[in-house]
Amino acid sequence: MRAVVAELDPLRLTLEPALAGAVEEWTAWLTHERRASPHSIAAYRRDVAGFLRFLTEHRGHAPGLEDLRRLERGDFRGWLARSSARGLVPASNARAISALKSLFRFLAKRGLVENAALGTLRPPRLPRSVPKALSAAEAQDVVDEAGIYASSPWIALRDRALFMLLYGAGLRIAEALSLDRRDLSTGGATAMTELVVTGKGSKQRRVPLLPEIRAALMEYATACPFGTAKEDPLFVGARGDRLSARVAQRELARLRALLGLPDSATPHALRHSFATHLLAGGGDLRTIQELLGHSSLSTTQRYTEVDSTALMKLYNEAHPRARRGANRRA
Missing domain, CATH: 1.10.443.10 (Intergrase catalytic core)
Structure with missing residues (x-):
């Protein structure tokens, strides 16, 4: 089967035609059905391109749908290990896993690829980021x-x-x-x-x-x-x-x-x-959730951590009892 060049920015990859077409259909699905933002789609395409390049080097030929079916957990772990060795941070690896899972779910729904190995791969644990606000x-x-x-x-x-x-x-x-x-x-x-x-x-x-x-x-x-x-x-x-x-x-x-x-x-x-x-x-979390457009209250709850930190700092700097305690310890 003749391989074709697929445009997956920023890489030009040689893929078997069936896989190249499936990737383009997946991109169209993200755009028109999932209504993903152009930024998210571009990031997902880069992540998938990075994986397919790894697979090309790993297998020594232009990958196709059959190659995706045969992948084992060790293949995915090898890809993540190389990504980490090249300096990708955990957040980037987590997003890349999400991109691959999206592609594989799409392929499974189309009856093109079934592979359970990717589902056993856990994304790297990410540090809980607390938003940084200006005064x-x-x-x-x-x-x-x-x-x-x-x-x-x-x-x-x-x-x-x-x-x-x-x-x-x-x-x-x-x-x-x-x-x-x-x-x-x-x-x-x-x-x-x-x-x-x-x-x-x-x-x-x-x-x-x-x-x-x-x-x-x-x-x-x-x-x-x-x-x-x-x-x-x-x-x-x-x-x-x-x-x-x-x-x-x-x-x-x-x-x-x-x-x-x-x-x-x-x-x-x-x-x-x-x-x-x-x-x-004095705003309540539910109202702030609506104003921000958060789908989950847990996302909005991060701001309670920020506010608690700020309040404790203010207490330690300004409250008389806090100052007395600090003086006794000095």
Whole structure:
């Protein structure tokens, strides 16, 4: 059987035609049925490409569906061992296992490949990550100084509106950048009290907007010199295309340097700060879960760890009894 070259960015792989076609069908399924984000799909394709390259070197020929059927647990463990030796962190290996399991489940449903060995492979144990939030003063500084490096006044308004939306409404950067002008077409600055946001898995949620955020969004939208049609993107770059996350990250990196903030001060940290400050102000977890668009309350509960840590630090620094105890130990 003649092998074909499959485009699995960033690798060009030689695969048997049946496997190459199945991988493309899997990608289309992720896109149209699972509605996975382009970022997730690109990451999954890279992970699968890395595994298929390993398999090519391991078997000495272009792999096909039969090769996938014959894989044993030791083959998968060998691939993970090589990935770790090349510097892949546990989180990357865990995602790669998830990508492979997704592909193999798809192949099994299509009656193409049955392989139980992958199901016995456990992903590496990951350290429980606690979100890093900015202080309220730091987050406000980011909003106040946003756009200071902008080349045009409208870009300055754009950056300020974007960062206000992340911190003031808790949007993911991808959610904010996917907004279109139609999302503001609800009667103007005074009538627009909420946004309908499309989050992960195409789930929609309603997010309330503070008057200051509404005003900033409308001011930017009015000043922006590009597309005014409802289907046009809300946040655009200097050439009028939809703004990329990389540009937003770069602008925040410049603000980090200006304000002396840590490397953890990213667009996503503004979302973390939104949740942490709401919790500190008395917000309940269920409400915060809805605002953030978390499908599981356990994800939102991580913020209780952040808040407890901050409260203990404040107690140790400020409470008279804590200071007396420290003096006795000294």
